[in-house]
Amino acid sequence: xxxxxxxxxxxxxxxxxxxxxxxxxxxxxxxxxxxxxxxxxxxxxxxxxxxxxxxxxxxxxxxxxxxxxxxxxxxxxxxxxxxxxxxxxxxxxxxxxxxxxxxxxxxxxxxxxxxxxxxxxxxxxxxxxxxxxxxxxxxxxxxxxxxxxxxxxxxxxxxxxx
Amino acid sequence: xxxxxxxxxxxxxxxxxxxxxxxxxxxxxxxxxxxxxxxxxxxxxxxxxxxxxxxxxxxxxxxxxxxxxxxxxxxxxxxxxxxxxxxxxxxxxxxxxxxxxxxxxxxxxxxxxxxxxxxxxxxxxxxxxxxxxxxxxxxxxxxxxxxxxxxxxxxxxxxxxx
Numbered sequence: 001x002x003x004x005x006x007x008x009x010x011x012x013x014x015x016x017x018x019x020x021x022x023x024x025x026x027x028x029x030x031x032x033x034x035x036x037x038x039x040x041x042x043x044x045x046x047x048x049x050x051x052x053x054x055x056x057x058x059x060x061x062x063x064x065x066x067x068x069x070x071x072x073x074x075x076x077x078x079x080x081x082x083x084x085x086x087x088x089x090x091x092x093x094x095x096x097x098x099x100x101x102x103x104x105x106x107x108x109x110x111x112x113x114x115x116x117x118x119x120x121x122x123x124x125x126x127x128x129x130x131x132x133x134x135x136x137x138x139x140x141x142x143x144x145x146x147x148x149x150x151x152x153x154x155x156x157x158x159x160x161x162x
Numbered sequence: 163x164x165x166x167x168x169x170x171x172x173x174x175x176x177x178x179x180x181x182x183x184x185x186x187x188x189x190x191x192x193x194x195x196x197x198x199x200x201x202x203x204x205x206x207x208x209x210x211x212x213x214x215x216x217x218x219x220x221x222x223x224x225x226x227x228x229x230x231x232x233x234x235x236x237x238x239x240x241x242x243x244x245x246x247x248x249x250x251x252x253x254x255x256x257x258x259x260x261x262x263x264x265x266x267x268x269x270x271x272x273x274x275x276x277x278x279x280x281x282x283x284x285x286x287x288x289x290x291x292x293x294x295x296x297x298x299x300x301x302x303x304x305x306x307x308x309x310x311x312x313x314x315x316x317x318x319x320x321x322x323x324x
Contacts (some may be wrong), residue, residue: 004259005253005256005257005258005323006258006261006320006323006324008253008258009249009253009258009261009262009323012252012262013262013265016245023193074241074245075240075241075242075244075245075248076238076241076242076245076269078237078241079236079237079238079239079240079241079242079243080237080238080241081237082237082238083178083237083238086237087171089170089263090174091167091170091171093170094167095167096167096168096170096171099168099171099280099284100171100174100175102277102279102280103175103280105279106276106279107238107273107276109276110171110272110273110276111242111269111272111273113272114265114268114269114271114272114308115265115269117268117312118261118265118268118315119266121312121315121320122261122315122320125320125321125323125324126324146276150279150283153280153283154283154287155165158168158284159284159287161167161168161171161287162168162287162288
């Protein structure tokens with residue numbers, strides 16, 4: 001019974017992240033359009049492609065667990081996306097907007113890092129090694145994206161904005 | 163003008179985080195009440211105290227910038243808090259709920275890590291060294307809290323839940 005509960009928590013969170021990744025995939029073209037810096041646009045476009053792969057990985061986890069891919073509304077990603085939209089609405093196109101878009105995107109990356117970190121720990125605890133391997137791959141990508149955005153902010157966008 | 167824009171982005175985000183920290187301070191007693199594990203309750207209670215100090219630090223930054231402390235609605239924290247409430251509503255008291263509460267709290271920590279990371283980089287870029295120092299202090303605390311929650315999950319709660 002106890003094991004089933006941790007497993008149902010894992011499945012609940014899997015559905016939450018599946019919803020979130022699909023929302024991110026839809027949102028990234030808007031961020032790319034709102035961005036002024038060429039390298040930032042490219043980073044958003046590249047992350048959209050990566051997100052497509054991450055969604056496929058989640059679908060593989062559903063399959064491993066004998067379930068159909070299904071999302072449940074993720075309130076966090078709705079709020080995080082709204083914050084990015086606010087930046088685009090309140091700041092005119094330019095370097096400060098770009099700096100704000102990067103920060104909003106990093107908040108999303110950190111949300112995903114937290115979620116995949118938990119999913120990885122639970123999958124390992126439950127002996128779901130194949131699922132754990134898939135979560136670990138995506139976790140490493142999200143951490144790398146966060147790192148890339150930090151570099152872009154500190155080396156390129158923030159100095160231009162200041 | 164450009165500098166003013168990065169500064170106004172910093173002020174906007176400062177208000178967002180001020181709102182978020184106050185929301186977290188109100189929410190933590192509910193998380194503590196919903197938690198079953200004694201060490202987890204203690205971690206939530208300790209983080210509430212720490213959050214009080216972090217709010218004072220933000221008020222010091224407002225003062226440094228010659229502004230009155232003021233929040234702007236942070237949609238992300240509203241969504242993140244809702245996710246924690248969902249876990250408490252959907253999972254009966256016990257180890258799986260505790261595991262879910264830890265993960266929800268870590269999502270909040272990661273939100274703060276992203277926000278303070280951006281604030282720190284912008285303050286440094288703008289030469290606001292005193293503000294940067296205060297952001298760095300809180301950032302280190304949020305990272306330590308995230309680390310503590312990971313250890314609690316992996317060493318205590320997840321094994322009990324599985």
